[in-house]
Amino acid sequence: MGRGTRFEEAFKREAVVKAETSGNVSQTARELGISGKTLHSWMKQYGQRKRIDVNEATPEQLTARVRELEKALLLSEKKVEVLKKAISIVSQTERNGL
Numbered sequence: 001m002g003r004g005t006r007f008e009e010a011f012k013r014e015a016v017v018k019a020e021t022s023g024n025v026s027q028t029a030r031e032l033g034i035s036g037k038t039l040h041s042w043m044k045q046y047g048q049r050k051r052i053d054v055n056e057a058t059p060e061q062l063t064a065r066v067r068e069l070e071k072a073l074l075l076s077e078k079k080v081e082v083l084k085k086a087i088s089i090v091s092q093t094e095r096n097g098l
Helices: 009-022 025-032 036-046 059-095
Strands: none
Touching (some): 009 025, 009 036
16 A cells, blocks of 8 residues: 555554564454554554452563663653753743843
8 A cells, every 4th residue: 555545443443453463463464465564553553451469470470571661761751851952942941032
């Protein structure tokens, strides 16, 4: 499908379910004729967050979840720093009467 093509929400949700079920996002994207990047974006929007039962999870599952959370935390910290810098710039501009 061409660039800028709009997909219905139902199609997006079905694609996400298929990708989550198969466990192979790249293959699912190829089968559906969409980019992997697009499917990943839809998964963030429509996907189910897998909850881990700490008492039953394997060490590998817990390690993967910790890595995922550390990545999310780092991204959030970077966003906060950017916002702090933006606020500082705006504040200086306002003080200088510009």
